[in-house]
Amino acid sequence: MSIKEELLHYHSPGNRYAYYPSAKSWKKSKPDAPFSFKGQASLYIHLPFCENLCTFCGCNIRISKRAEDHLDYIKALKAEWELLKASPQSGAFIEELKAHPLESLIFGGGTPSVLHPLAQEELLKFLQSELPHGIKDGLTEASPQSFTQEFQALCHELGIKRFSFGVQDFNEDITANVNRHQSLTDIERALSLLTPSDQAGIDLIWGLPHQKRETMREWRRPLKDYPLHWVSFYPLAKVGWLETYQNAFGDFTLPELPEKYALFEEGVDALTEANFEHFAFGHFISKDGGLFQAFKEKHLSRYVCGLFPHSLGDMVGLGVGALSHIGDYHTQNVKILDKYLHTLNTKGHSPLIKTHKMSEEEISFRGYIRDAVQRGILKADKISLFSPKEQELWFIPKADFLEISPYGRFFLKNILQRLEGK
Ligand code: SF4
Incomplete structure (x- = not known):
């Protein structure tokens, strides 16, 4: 059997074990002791703003480029951080985190690179004062269209040198059909801004409307030519709550399952030909890139938005819908942006809605x-x-x-x- 047939045979619903257990099976529990710092911690900041709504997207986003919206959000992030510092549960943990270099600082979204310059400045000031020992490693998501030298400079000031670009498909008609208007020129412009010490990766999707094996053959040239360190090759996720408006911008007819796996097979062939090795769950790493050594030494790790050359330790999540994974606890923030802003900026309350203690x-x-x-x-x-x-x-x-x-x-x-x- 081909890999396509085998994968079809083993097709099953269920998550990708990015964290465990999945939020659906969490039981509400109250922490019975303050979080203890085990020497390694990372910080994830969710930045929900985007320029356009891609019709396949299931992320927690808000379409806005307005400075006021972005500044209001940074204000809420800072308020959330202050509450974490003041909390008997997490206060000592955060103080310890601040006393060490951070394992990793991650900006996810949304599209962090659309953050308004005034909000970027606020975020930079906040993080520089709260992370006096800096970071060992950092990654941000970005879109090729909105990636600028200014955003890159903000990242460099903070120590972030790894950039994960949402590309999804190299064919402009396929991305335009899902309301994502980007060209190869946009991608090449963004990659050309990177310095030799930066690393870049991209997200690609299999199973988008109108994708065919023939259209995916167009991927071979960019995959070979672009200086990519990793590619995250995801299946199109079925997002039930989006279905009502997914056809609004283009035809959202999805391929049948056998065709979908044929697309996966085509992508794997293109990635293999371009010298990428499959790590896990659709994450591919370039055999010529910096992550390959970590893969060979078996300390490559993954988080929801990418691959990291080392363990991330405990993860503190800030922002709307953000998850934290600290010791044996998982927590989640309120998922609705207006509630997140109101809870923090008006009421001054914690945005936590769920805490789960692992058995x-x-x-x-x-x-x-x-x-x-x-x-x-x-x-x-x-x-x-x-x-x-x-x-x-x-x-x-x-x-x-x-x-x-x-x-x-x-x-x-x-x-x-x-x-x-x-
Ligand atoms: S840019 Fe990314 S996060 Fe924003 S709507 Fe499109 S896929 Fe979703």
Whole structure:
């Protein structure tokens, strides 16, 4: 069977284990002790503003370029941070975080690069005063159209040198059909602004309306020619609450599942030909880029918006809908922007809506996920969960563990689901 047929055979709903357990299965709990700092922490800041609504998008966004909106949002971020510092739960943790260099600073969105220059200035001042020891590594999402030298300079001042561009498809008609008006010239202009010490990656989607194997063959040249360190190749996610207006800007007829997997196969061929290696869950890394060493040394890790050459430690999330993962706790902020702003800027209250304490079982399963995704290994005694054919194709037996084969890495979700008893 081809990889397309195999993936179709193993197709299943379920998440991509970017964090565990997924927010849907969290149980409301109250923290029973203050968070303790374990020496490594990262900060994620959600910046929700975009210039246009891409009709496939399921992110938490607001279409606005107005300085007032952006400044109001930065004000709320600062208020949220002050509340975290003052909270008996997180205060000591945040003070420790501030006393160390941050493992990583991440801007996700939305489109962080559309942030108004006045809001960029405010954000810079805030982060420089609150992170006196700087950062070890940083990543921001950006769009090729809105990426400017000014935004890049802000990132450099903070120490962010990795840029993840939302491209989705190189064919202009396909992106225009989902209300994303970008050209190869936009992408090339954005990449040309990067300095030799910067690293760039892009997001691409398989399963967009009108994508065909033939249109995806156009990907081969840019994938080979552009100086990319990674490519995140995602399936188009079905976003139920968007369906009512997805046809508003263009035809949103989706390919059937077999056709969708054919598109995936075409993308994998193009990426392989351009010297990329599949890491996990559609994340590909260039064998010529800086992340490949981390991959070989088995300390490449991933977060919802990208790959990192080291572990991120605990993650503090700031902003609307942001998630934090600290020790054995997950928390989530209110997901509606107006509520987030009102809660912080008018009432002065915390925007937290949910806290989940992981059970012993969940903590142990999180270890399996880290082993499988980051280190590409599984405990040897788990082999009996898999059929003889799966054992042969997905694993390479070692003395006292199982290594997940390059082919098996395409089936990581199935492997983890099997471990989880699903
Ligand atoms: S630019 Fe990105 S975040 Fe904004 S609407 Fe488009 S896909 Fe969504």
